[in-house]
Amino acid sequence: MRRLLFAFALLALASVSAIASGETMRTTPLHAAAAQDDVEAIGKLLSEGAEIDARDGTGATPLLVATHDNKIAAAGALIAAGANVNAKDNIEDSPYLYAGARGHLEILKLTLAHGADLKSINRYGGTALIPASERGHVETVRALIAAGVDVDHVNKLGWTALLEAIILGDGGQRHQQIVSLLIKAEADVNLADSDGVKPLLHARDRGFKEIEKLLMAAGAS
Known part of the structure; x- marks a missing residue:
C-alpha cells in the first residue's frame, strides 16, 4: 500500500514538474x-x-x-x-x-x-461577425461586412449578428453604429431568434430607444 501511495506521489510530482516546465503545453x-x-x-x-x-x-x-x-x-x-x-x-x-x-x-x-x-465558425457556431458585433468592435464589423461575411448567419444560440448586438450589447453608441452598419448591409431586421422573438422586441425590452428607432426606420416589426 505504501509503495502504491509513493508511486502516486511520484506521478503527481512528475505532472507538476511537467506543467511547470511547459512540457505539457x-x-x-x-x-x-x-x-x-x-x-x-x-x-x-x-x-x-x-x-x-x-x-x-x-x-x-x-x-x-x-x-x-x-x-x-x-x-x-x-x-x-x-x-x-x-x-x-x-x-x-x-x-x-x-x-x-x-x-x-x-x-x-x-x-x-x-x-x-469567411464561412468558418467558432465553437458557438458563429462567424467572426457575430462576436465582433456583440463586443462593440465597430471597425472590425465594418471590415467583416466589406469582406463579405454573411450578415444573417445564425449561430447555435439562434442569434444573428444583429440579434447578438442587441441582446448582449449595451445599447450605446458603438452598438448603435453596429446596428446601423448591419442594416445598411441588408441584415434581415425581422429575423427572429430561436424563440420567435424579433430584434425590435429585444430592443424595446432592453430600453434601447435609439436602436429601436433604427430598426423601425428599416422596416422592423
Whole structure:
C-alpha cells in the first residue's frame, strides 16, 4: 500500500514538474518567438526549418499565439511566410476568428488578405461577425461586412449578428453604429431568434430607444 501511495506521489510530482516546465503545453521556440513579437527570431527559426503551423498543447499555432496578444509584427511575419490563418485550436479558434472576435483589426485585415475562410465558425457556431458585433468592435464589423461575411448567419444560440448586438450589447453608441452598419448591409431586421422573438422586441425590452428607432426606420416589426 505504501509503495502504491509513493508511486502516486511520484506521478503527481512528475505532472507538476511537467506543467511547470511547459512540457505539457508542447510549446515550440517558434511559439515563444511569436508570443514575444520577435520577428528576427521568427525569421531565423523558419529559415532553420521550424514548422510554421506547429501546435502547442492547446492546439494553437504560433500565429494564433501571436493573435491572442495582438502581436501585429509577429503575426505579419508568420502570415507573410505562409502560416495558415484558418488553423483552429482545440476550442475551434483560428487566427481569423479570434482576431475578429477580439477586435484585433490589423491582424484581422492581414488574415482577410491571406485566405481567411469567411464561412468558418467558432465553437458557438458563429462567424467572426457575430462576436465582433456583440463586443462593440465597430471597425472590425465594418471590415467583416466589406469582406463579405454573411450578415444573417445564425449561430447555435439562434442569434444573428444583429440579434447578438442587441441582446448582449449595451445599447450605446458603438452598438448603435453596429446596428446601423448591419442594416445598411441588408441584415434581415425581422429575423427572429430561436424563440420567435424579433430584434425590435429585444430592443424595446432592453430600453434601447435609439436602436429601436433604427430598426423601425428599416422596416422592423
